[in-house]
Amino acid sequence: MKEYQTEQRKTLLRFFQENQEHKFSIDDIIRGLPPEAPISRSAIYRNLNKMVRDDLLKKTIESTGRKSLYQYAPFKTCCDRLHLRCEKCGKIMHLENESAESDLTALLAKNGFVLDEHATVLVGVCKECK
Template identity: 30%
Template sequence: MNKAKKKIFADFIADRGLKTTRQRDIILDAFLASDRHLSIEDLYLKLRTSHPNIGYATVYRTLKLFAESGIAREIQFGDGQTRYEHVEQGEHHDHLVCTGCGAIIEFENEAIEKLQDKVAASHDFLIQYHKLELYGLCPKCRK
């Protein structure tokens, strides 16, 4: 799957007349290797020790390009930080967000998806996209 995302991004860069750079490749590899919802700072700090020549602004611009190309999605959880997650074609999930420690848990629930469709249909509403975020405390923070 990562190979496909790399191809999508390479095609996007070429279509925009931009150059493939070593720094973008390093940032892409680090992003794809992560299974977390990464902020710009998270990814920058992850790269800083092994690649001190990659600056914060480069990480910022590159993550924006990932989102524009469709391999990443920008998400906000109300804490003022934009995070980025992988986009899988045809896949959808929702989030549980801990207001104590900031943990983010992805979940899928077919019953919720069907209920959303039913509510939309009852209002003759066509859903184009949606996001569901539930905020509360994880088991660790409740102790």
């Protein structure tokens, strides 16, 4: 049975698809949504939880442990890559250098350590923010 897509869910999905490189808190989402498409806070929570269960969004916890952050990351398009996050602008990118990934994997394996690439984020500054 096909599930009905509400206008609220379509609006949220469009917001995340247009901002794939960033993670958002609930407050960020509310501020970022178009004013002509108001969505209640409870509807946002309900839709985000459903989108996480459907593997459309990835939910993480902010470094302070106080906020949940959401990012568009459907498993069909998000590959098993290490992620890079700019601490200035918040942009998230995939490490696109297979040689560097292989070197890092070999170094960690030599030390008996295996990375969970879905949960691994290296923090630094992107070339635009340097």
